[in-house]
Amino acid sequence: MVEHRPWSHLAAHLILIVGVALVLFPVYIAIVASTQGPGEFLRGTLPLLPGGHAVDNYRAMWESGLSRAGAPPVGQMLFNSLVMALAITVGKLSISLLSAFAIVYFRFPFRLFFFWVIFVTLMLPVEVRIIPTFQVVADLGMLNSFAGLSIPLIASATATFLFRQFFMTIPEELLEAARVDGAGPLKFFKDILLPLSITNIAALFVILFIYGWNQYLWPLLITTDPDYYTIVMGIQRMTTAADGDPQWHLVMAAVVMAALPPVLVILSMQHLFVKGLTETEK
Amino acid sequence: MASLKMEGLKKTYPGGVEAVKGIDLAVADSEFVVLVGPSGCGKSTLLRMVAGLESISEGRLCIDERRVNDLEPAQRDIAMVFQNYALYPHMTVFDNLAYGLKNRGIKRDEIRRRVEEAAQMLEIAPFLPRKPRRLSGGQRQRVAMGRALVREPAVFLFDEPLSNLDAKLRVQMRVEIKRLQRRLKTTSLYVTHDQLEAMTLGDRLVVLNEGRIEQVGTPMEIYARPASLFVATFIGSPAMNLIPLDYLKETGNGLLNDLPEGTDLIGIRPDDLRLQAPSEPHLVVEATLELFEAAGAESHLHVRLTGNDQTLVIRTAGQPRVAEGEALRFHVTRDAWHPFNRESGQRTDTLKHRAAAVCLLDACKRSGTHG
Numbered sequence: 048m049v050e051h052r053p054w055s056h057l058a059a060h061l062i063l064i065v066g067v068a069l070v071l072f073p074v075y076i077a078i079v080a081s082t083q084g085p086g087e088f089l090r091g092t093l094p095l096l097p098g099g100h101a102v103d104n105y106r107a108m109w110e111s112g113l114s115r116a117g118a119p120p121v122g123q124m125l126f127n128s129l130v131m132a133l134a135i136t137v138g139k140l141s142i143s144l145l146s147a148f149a150i151v152y153f154r155f156p157f158r159l160f161f162f163w164v165i166f167v168t169l170m171l172p173v174e175v176r177i178i179p180t181f182q183v184v185a186d187l188g189m190l191n192s193f194a195g196l197s198i199p200l201i202a203s204a205t206a207t208f209l210f211r212q213f214f215m216t217i218p219e220e221l222l223e224a225a226r227v228d229g230a231g232p233l234k235f236f237k238d239i240l241l242p243l244s245i246t247n248i249a250a251l252f253v254i255l256f257i258y259g260w261n262q263y264l265w266p267l268l269i270t271t272d273p274d275y276y277t278i279v280m281g282i283q284r285m286t287t288a289a290d291g292d293p294q295w296h297l298v299m300a301a302v303v304m305a306a307l308p309p310v311l312v313i314l315s316m317q318h319l320f321v322k323g324l325t326e327t328e329k
Numbered sequence: 330m331a332s333l334k335m336e337g338l339k340k341t342y343p344g345g346v347e348a349v350k351g352i353d354l355a356v357a358d359s360e361f362v363v364l365v366g367p368s369g370c371g372k373s374t375l376l377r378m379v380a381g382l383e384s385i386s387e388g389r390l391c392i393d394e395r396r397v398n399d400l401e402p403a404q405r406d407i408a409m410v411f412q413n414y415a416l417y418p419h420m421t422v423f424d425n426l427a428y429g430l431k432n433r434g435i436k437r438d439e440i441r442r443r444v445e446e447a448a449q450m451l452e453i454a455p456f457l458p459r460k461p462r463r464l465s466g467g468q469r470q471r472v473a474m475g476r477a478l479v480r481e482p483a484v485f486l487f488d489e490p491l492s493n494l495d496a497k498l499r500v501q502m503r504v505e506i507k508r509l510q511r512r513l514k515t516t517s518l519y520v521t522h523d524q525l526e527a528m529t530l531g532d533r534l535v536v537l538n539e540g541r542i543e544q545v546g547t548p549m550e551i552y553a554r555p556a557s558l559f560v561a562t563f564i565g566s567p568a569m570n571l572i573p574l575d576y577l578k579e580t581g582n583g584l585l586n587d588l589p590e591g592t593d594l595i596g597i598r599p600d601d602l603r604l605q606a607p608s609e610p611h612l613v614v615e616a617t618l619e620l621f622e623a624a625g626a627e628s629h630l631h632v633r634l635t636g637n638d639q640t641l642v643i644r645t646a647g648q649p650r651v652a653e654g655e656a657l658r659f660h661v662t663r664d665a666w667h668p669f670n671r672e673s674g675q676r677t678d679t680l681k682h683r684a685a686a687v688c689l690l691d692a693c694k695r696s697g698t699h700g
Contacts (some may be wrong), residue, residue, distance in 0.1 A: 220415035223382050224476075226427030228405030238428070242419040 054056050060175035081105070104300040113285045113297060117187060122150055127193075129308060131266070131277055132259035134197035139206050139255050140248060147210035156161065157262045169204040173265055183253040191272040205250050213247050214240065240303075257309050272325035278305040280327055331393035331406070332358050333379070333485035336407050339387035340374050340375040346373045351388070359514040361507075363531030365521055371540040374490060376520045380409050380486050392483055403432070408477035409486040413493060414469045422448075422472050423457040426479050440479075448479040450509070467498045472505070478513075485510070491526065500666035503530060524564050528552065536560050546578040554667075558674040561596045561667060566627060567642040569596045569667065575639050577612065582614055584663065589677040592668040599629070599644040601665035603655065612661045616641060621633055627646075632657065656672065 080093065082101035087094060112120040149155075150162055173180070180199050189195030217240070225235045241248075266277045276284070282301055286293045313320075333356040340349035349371045354363045364372040367635070369618040377383040379390060381402035390398050397405045408429075416425050426444045435443075448454040448640050462467055466686055470490065475484055486583035491499045510517050521527050528548040536543040536559070538549065544556040561569045574593050578585050593641070602614060616632035619640065630643040644661065651657060668677045 064642070102536035128643040216415060218415065220411045221417065223380075223402075224411060224417070225428075226382065227380065227402045227407070229401075229474075230428075234432065239417055239419075272338050311606055 050093065062223060067166065077299050077306075078145065080296055083296045084294060085294065089292070092305050100296065101300075104296055105304070107132050107301045108297055108304070110316075112281075114296065118281045118284045119273040119276055121278065121281070123274070124281040125304060127196075128260055128277040128279065128305075130193050131196045132256050132308075134193065135200050135259035136252055136255040138197060138201035139203055140251060142201060143203065143206035143242075144211055144248075147209050147214055147239065150207075150211055151214040152232065152276070158237055161240070165204045166201065166205055169208075173200060173262075177216050178269065184269060190269050193275070195260075195269050196266055196275065197259075200259065200262065205253050206255065209251060210244065210245065211242060219288070239258050246319055246322055247314045253313055253316050257310050260309050332356060332391075333484055333516055333518065334391040334394075335375075335379075336391075337388035338378060338385060338390060340371070340377065341386040347541055347590065349378065352542060354535060354542065354545065356516055356518065359516055361510050361517045361519065362534045362535060363519045363521060363527040363529060363533070364535050364537055365524060365527035365563075366537035366543075368522055369539075370537040372522075372537050374487055375537070376486055376518060377516060379484070380407055381405050389619055403429075406483040406486075407486055408471050408482040409488065410477050410490045411467070411655045412489045414461075414473040416469060416472055416476075418461055420459050421528065422453065422464070422475075424697065425456075425461065425472055428477050430482055441478045443481070444475075447475040450476050450478065464648060466494055467502065470498075470502060471493060472511070477511075483516065485515050487517065487519040490519075492523070497524075501532060521547040524566060528564070534564075536563060538563075538638055554676070555596070555668065556676050558594070558596075558669050559671065565598060567599045567644060568644075569598050570602070570625065570641040571669070572595050572634070572639065572641070573612070575693070576639075577614075579616065579635070580613070583586050584610055587591040588668050591670040591673075592677045594671050596667035596669055597641075597661055597665055598667075601661055602641065602643045602659040603661070604645060604649055604651075604659065606660045607660075607662055609662055611663070612666075613614075614659045616657055616659065616660060618651055618655050618657055619652055623648055630657075632659075 075094065078099050079095065080088075083098035083104075084100045087098060108121045110122070111120045112119055112123070120122070121282055125256045146165065150158065150165075184190060185198060187195075189198070221239060222235060225239055230238060247292060261279060262277065263279050263283070266275075267280045267283070270276055270280070275284065280299070282298060285298045285301060333354075335352050335354045338349060338352040339347070341347050352375060354362075364375060366372045373382055378385050381397070381400060385689050390407060391397060392407070402409075410557050417428065422429065423444055424698070426447060427440045430440045430443065444457070445454065448457055451474055452472045453468060453475060455466060455474070456464060461472060464472065470493075473490065486499055490506070491502055494502060503526055506519075519527075519530060521530075529639075532547050533546060536550050538559050544551055545561045546554075551560060551564055555564060555569070562571070571594050574585065574588070574595055577595055598670050615635040617635065618630055618632050620631035622629040622631070626646065628645050630645065630649075631640060632643060635639050635656070669675065670677050
């Protein structure tokens with residue numbers, strides 16, 4: 048169905064351009080805003096061309112942050128976010144890989160029961176169980192710690208399910224061949240299952256990293272010490288400064304920096320991601 | 330180099346389904362035994378029990394006089410070739426072959442030597458650095474064989490290894506497997522549902538049906554003297570014709586009077602119904618030709634018995650001058666009859682008629698030339 052009608056081509060491209068512009072314009076505005084001086088926003092109109100204060104703004108945010116609004120330096124918050132997001136991602140991946148492995152390849156009593164228990168947790172996202180979870184974390188003395196930030200978010204069923212589905216598509220003969228070749232369960236997991244899942248792992252890594260990075264409510268609840276503020280909740284603090292108008296140019300600089308790590312993760316994982324979608328190795 | 334012994338092997342699945350109902354079988358050192366039977370007869374289950382991939386519900390399994398019932402597959406000193414090859418897709422051919430050896434802690438130099446030797450033998454040396462997905466079906470099959478070969482196991486197990494190949498490659502690989510086994514003299518157990526593969530490969534055949542052994546013997550023994558109706562119709566293509574004794578008696582002569590007790594069906598191989606009358610005493614079957622199939626060196630005649638609705642298939646050499654719709658007379662000599670009892674499904678001349686067995690030895694030689 049290849050048609051050569053110039054008008055439909057033009058229309059298609061126009062729609063695409065409008066779509067891209069709709070998505071990119073706010074990003075552009077954020078970047079432009081982060082280069083303005085302190086006075087620009089107070090005039091009421093937002094300039095559409097970059098200003099000359101980029102270096103000042105970014106340096107100020109990176110080094111000292113908005114201390115008046117109770118936000119630590121952005122560098123510190125980025126680090127906290129990174130630690131939390133990585134802990135959540137790695138934790139989720141390893142736990143779900145292992146539990147999917149157990150569910151698919153082992154016959155143990157109450158296997159189905161455990162399967163359903165994992166399934167049920169899908170219905171209980173953090174927001175639903177947030178109060179009891181907070182209570183537990185508080186009782187364990189994990190408030191204001193990286194452990195408290197990440198551990199409650201690690202247990203999740205989504206990744207377990209995806210891996211389970213993937214493992215079930217791997218032919219059983221592969222396991223049997225490995226058994227004949229003298230590979231025990233863990234060796235099979237390490238030598239065969241993990242290398243075969245690598246593209247799935249990469250895809251989930253991206254998704255879970257962004258999930259962890261974007262956590263807002265949970266860090267807001269359990270961190271009271273600015274040393275443990277994450278960037279997403281930190282930005283929120285900056286905008287609700289108690290004394291006067293928020294300093295948008297600085298907030299925008301923080302926003303741009305907060306958006307960079309997920310972009311980097313996606314770019315670096317992209318080739319694996321695409322490979323996983325286009326190539327079947329079975 | 331090892332013998333393999335099964336004593337009363339049984340497999341009962343949870344839920345009470347019996348897949349294997351008591352198998353006694355001894356495989357001698359360096360023997361090539363083929364398990365053959367229709368799908369669902371338990372042949373694959375039996376092989377997987379030997380491999381250690383299925384647990385053994387009852388009975389004893391010994392490899393080289395060592396009871397291996399409860400050993401892991403890797404400890405049984407066996408190697409297996411799977412139907413869909415089961416190559417590790419992310420490893421190169423070299424690593425596929427080497428993986429089992431690495432797991433056994435064999436030294437790197439020794440692994441390299443063995444892999445290269447096997448690759449040489451199977452002519453896959455140029456593919457060693459490739460991944461399996463870049464190989465053709467036949468090459469993958471060779472890699473799967475190589476993986477079994479490098480282990481230098483006591484017993485080879487083959488689980489329908491040729492059924493994923495096209496017809497031409499299948500014949501070629503069949504010859505190669507046989508040649509390889511002759512050369513290595515490794516005890517082998519081979520599962521197939523293809524009776525031609527079974528006949529040509531095995532030193533001995535084991536015909537299985539519904540989890541039981543129907544007959545054990547050399548391919549020609551089984552072809553010449555099938556022990557039951559099941560074996561008679563399963564081995565040989567086209568299948569053996571079965572004609573009710575009553576019909577033959579109505580139309581036949583005194584030759585049929587001294588058959589063993591209980592005989593009510595006579596089996597006749599498609600090759601044994603001759604158009605030319607032999608000089609020795611023989612039985613005459615009259616039939617109408619319904620369909621003529623020319624298949625090159627031989628022809629298949631589909632005929633309908635006169636005065637009966639039954640159809641027979643007859644195989645003759647060359648292309649006889651016959652026309653469809655023509656009434657024909659076929660001649661069957663005494664040594665070509667296989668007497669059966671319909672009720673029990675068994676051959677009726679098993680013990681009593683020793684004399685007939687002598688005739689059958691001749692038949693054995695004869696069918697060896699054109700079977």
